[in-house]
Amino acid sequence: MANWWKEAVAYQIYPRSFKDSNGDGIGDLNGISEKLDYLKDLGIDLIWICPMYKSPNDDNGYDISDYQEIMAEFGSMADFDRLLEQVHARGMRLIIDLVVNHTSDEHPWFLESRSSRNNPKRGWYIWRDSKNGAEPNNWEGIFKGSAWEFDPQTQQYYLHLFTRRQPDLNWENHDVRRAVYDMMRWWLDKGIDGFRIDAIAHLKKEPLLDDVPNPDKLRYAPAMKSHLNYDGLLDYVDDMSRNVLQHYDIVTVGEMNGLYAENAEEWVGEHRGRLNMVFQFEHVRLWEPEAGLRPEPAALKRIFTAWQEALEGKGWNALYVENHDLTRITSRWGDTEHYWRESATCIAALYFLMQGTPFIYQGQEIGMTNTRFEGLEDFDDVSAKNMWREMAEQGKSEEEIIAFLTNTGRDNSRTPMQWNAWPNAGFSDAKPWFKVNANYEMINVASQQQDPDSVLNFYRALIQLRRQERTLIYGRYVLELEGHSQIYAYSRMLEGVEFVVLCNMSSKSARWSEAELSLDGARFVLGNYAPVEETYRLHAWEARVYKL
Template structure:
């Protein structure tokens, strides 16, 4: 049988993911910027990249390194200006390179004007842009935890209600059941399409819908909060939102839509990427991200590399093409460095790095290379707790170290091995 693949530009590309803040600084402030990316485009083109994927660059107070957006229509001050962005798009397209933009539409910053208005009064027109609930007997509405540690609910003294935040308390979740929210988000995405963006990686897109019955969840052994995942992830209505997004904005086939979809495997990814679904082109799954991780985020376990990589990737490689295309990535902003996690970066650094790069580049799918992996960049082995810039690390320190469940020494040792 001959398998005939439908040709699209993003199936024939190699992507380079850039975490702008620590890429290249051109003005001496110690922070990477858009001009730094422009200066490196010839380098990226020369070594074979034809797609650049940027982590969030929108204006943000940076509680979660840009994933807390306060202005969807502007660039983070440290990174540059809209003029710099327009020049970046121009220079990329001049080299026949594409631009993928990280877009956060599950939540905003609590400093976004929408939320400032929403929390000001129960009668404010923006109130329904977010998810508000009464507490129960002086406690949160239910026992859901946050992905970043602590409760998923934050009490707001202004109106005496709680708002939902699946991530940081500085990142309230948008209410996608609200028609006005969807209209605002679609209008904003159209702005960036018109600015020349070739595709989007939608952060946490499979969390857009929640169970509005807000039931308490089972509290598993060793955990402080209920296992809330099934109430906020991959719910049926998410697909309605994505199809509406695609039909409204992406009906030409010229752009690529990628979704971050935790909890999805090769068994069921087709519910987002099947060619008859009208939703996403690719899903960022977490199978390879989990290789080498222990039960908890700070633990690393011994691995049988060949066996585990085969187990993680064989199913994706053997899928029918009609079920969707696969991005091939071994590390990104949510994981440690590839060679440190999956190889031996001390005794066999070069051999490990070359082996992993060869494996990544010889599988079916679109490779996404995290900046620095092309030179075998390693983990930072000497960081202290204060050196990290990750809200979830400090929240989980409070939940597990301060409560005596984990020692500080073991927690920091785990961060060296598994942290973002």
Template sequence: MKKHWWKESVIYQIYPRSFMDSNGDGIGDIPGIITKLDYLKELGVDVIWLSPVYKSPNDDNGYDISDYRDIMDDLGTMADWELLLKEMHDRGMKLIMDLVVNHSSDEHQWFVESRKSKDNPYRDYYIWRPGKNGKEPNNWESVFSGSSWQYDETTDEYYLHIFSKKQPDLNWENPKLRQEIYDMMQFWLDKGIDGFRMDVINFISKVDGLPDAPNPEGKPYASGSQFFMNGPKIHDYLQEMSREVLDRYNAMTVGEMPGANVELAKLYTDEDRNEVNMIFQFEHVDLDSGPGGKWDLRPLKLTDLKKSFTKWQMGLEEIGWNSLYLNNHDQPRMVSRFGDDKEFRVESAKMLGTFLHMLKGTPYIYQGEEIGMTNVRFDSIDEYKDIETLNMYNEKVKQNGEDPEKVMESIYVKGRDNARTPFQWDNSEHGGFTTGTPWLQVNPNYKEINASQAVKDDNSIYHYYRKLIQLRKEHQIIVHGSYDILVPEDENIYVYTRTLESQKLLVLLNFTNEEQSFDVPADLQGKKNEILISNYEASAGYGSAIPLRPYEAIVYLIQN
């Protein structure tokens, strides 16, 4: 395996709108981020991934971009952004920016021109089609509910939008459009950024002819994802992007790729193919969804989680590289989802951090994870801001008459606003996030859960994360060791090893709120060992069995 800086790094994701507000308007901003860089440096992170800060009407919180080369007014100015980059680099931290090029905003100048007439030079920057029998060109459903086509009467045609109708899909078949995007990427790389996180990048190639999706239940719209995920030209486009832009910079790339499996991930991340360094796959975060999709809740089985992580760890062992995450701006808080955010919040948050950071791959920390921030339960749907959540509620409750309490329950568990409540800096009003009225309410538990308290407490989740990050810098085995799973059928504990030359890590994780025990295999008994990290006071050395307290995590370094 070749060594690269991005393999040895720990990455921290900032959702700018919710991180730190510097001017009291209730919206997090770039000057606010600058004031907190020392906090992140102290945590030990190497790379910051900044969710979109570009000009945007903010229909989907900045993922609808109206100008790729300018900064959103709410968040600051280009001078603020340039200072942020300088301050990060001065502290030895790298910056990766979001690249959102499956779609733009409908307020982008390209689209404003595109919709004017069928022969406009920008018409072919987007995907336009005439209707069929007085209806949409096909039956595809938008990710945000309803049809993925929007009628535009100026030219009597429809444009495709896999997401919101204010996010028209870009037409990657057009070489001029592709060149515009490569020029824009170069603009940011020349400013000194260190790479890109690529939003739904495996959606950019659509199947020729845009056929109807299978619809056995005869619904108004059906998921056309098989026709726009991992499409026929996706590898050509990514390789061209590398040739045209990325190869000239020592840049890191991570592609967000819903619907990618291990075999596809090998193609995307094989270093010889020159596409992306790693991908975000979604298999493990779909395990607690029923047949009805994300909002159809079902309990998570630990054996399913083990099977999924093991498949990806083993699958990308020789070819490719894993990205490691349990939450982000689109996913609920990990301690609420995979741990216990009440009685064992601190223990289970540390256990989950241990689980992730001891795996092979690059770990991603989402803002607030390092202090154990939790999901939120707002009293009313009126307090939610996320377009996906609001559209789903509308469709299920207002259109289909479903029970609002049941729908709210699924929002409490899976809604994206769980991750977007403002960062809890201290126990002052609004958690110290703003002196104004926050754009989204702060989780009421900020008085108990906040960064100020966590930094002061040597036993906090924050200091535990500092140690996890430090260990990665000190032990090559954590970065490059091979992975093996033990007791795969156990529904209570997750145990795996990492092996590099004469060393072995034994990682023990109790995923329950009850005591468990692990029977140590004969070949691991009687070896010289030390505890690298644990979330309880644990004694070095072990016999034939190791008892585990609720949500306990222990990592032994064993010399073979």
């Protein structure tokens, strides 16, 4: 079935780091408004902005203290309304982050809940007595340490899967759900076009809150089994859908760690009326620092192909390789040292032309890379600081910790957007809240706009091509050259039209034979190298698209 959001190309904005409009060093809503023409010109149809709500910023806005107010540093509600209006005036759409697994500990709901054991909102959060003089169970939080925090005033613990300043809402409680749904309707009635639903995978907790097995005798044990995609979670989604989502023409994308291709249809199968898309985690979890930086093409083929096939004719994929929680993809999968431009564009072609709605994270379109950290003071992310503490307790050296966080840290993708080669990369007139990546004079929007071979212009070409060719939107995906160790190739087919996408995911040239995949009579439509010399040989990180 055709839907506007299937044909859209989406762009994710991390407001704090996108554009500062008033010279305080912090990105803001008016900064986004200033750049809408840039996004429109790039070919963007749909914008997702990360949380812009009132927040004490323990987790950069993912700790919300008022869902119906704008963070003062980002502007005002009038600024938001103007942004929304200007997005719509350009024929684009805007979705916002729905963060309802938890609130800030400064949210009035939590302040009431913690005020006494018999407060009417006590049951809005998850409070428990201590067990044998310790935490109610042995769960480790996602950001390390115990998932419980003791509240001296009422002598009980509350559950927080993320930081201690992000208490988990109790989704079993019907008043909580009603309040969340009212808030959602308030935004939808304002005219926003949908939600990216944060941490939806964690809403449901194992009902008994029992200890998890702890064979390694850790102080706190990883407890994902008890709260990640836990049995019964879909009942909450159905409830939200019935009460709110189904009543609006919107798009929804759930952040769904712990979901695998074999169950994807339950979440986004069209006849089920749940969510439109999910951000699955399989391809981004592939990479473990100790296993080396680049995943094998075989692993990527297995994962992407499973998702493409699972949803063919049934549901729709969200396609992404970067976001504000991940390291930069060119640093992660590509070769920034020898083939920065080639690998950035090759990875772009690889994921962008599959079946699904492609999302681009700010800076990805110019091939921004990971940054450099010299000491603890260079990190901002609360999860990095917690990890630092944990590793220090385990006796790891400062160098080891910095190396680990440099390769994995979320701060890598949170450096200010690189607009031009002027001071502060054109992000702000003042000292930015977070250090600009030192390579901004080489990697920035202004210089790439001038350069026909830039990463930016490659993204622009991909977007235009996808817009012109229905086959690249709705066509069936078929994996080609399945056993090839360097080349990831696939075709897209619709009503007799066929495209082939070929990507050499390595820093060495790669060949295949005509017998394996013939390009006889095929027309070259897009690539990241100068004219094709040898049809059946790709240069390092070469990507080509052919129409058959």
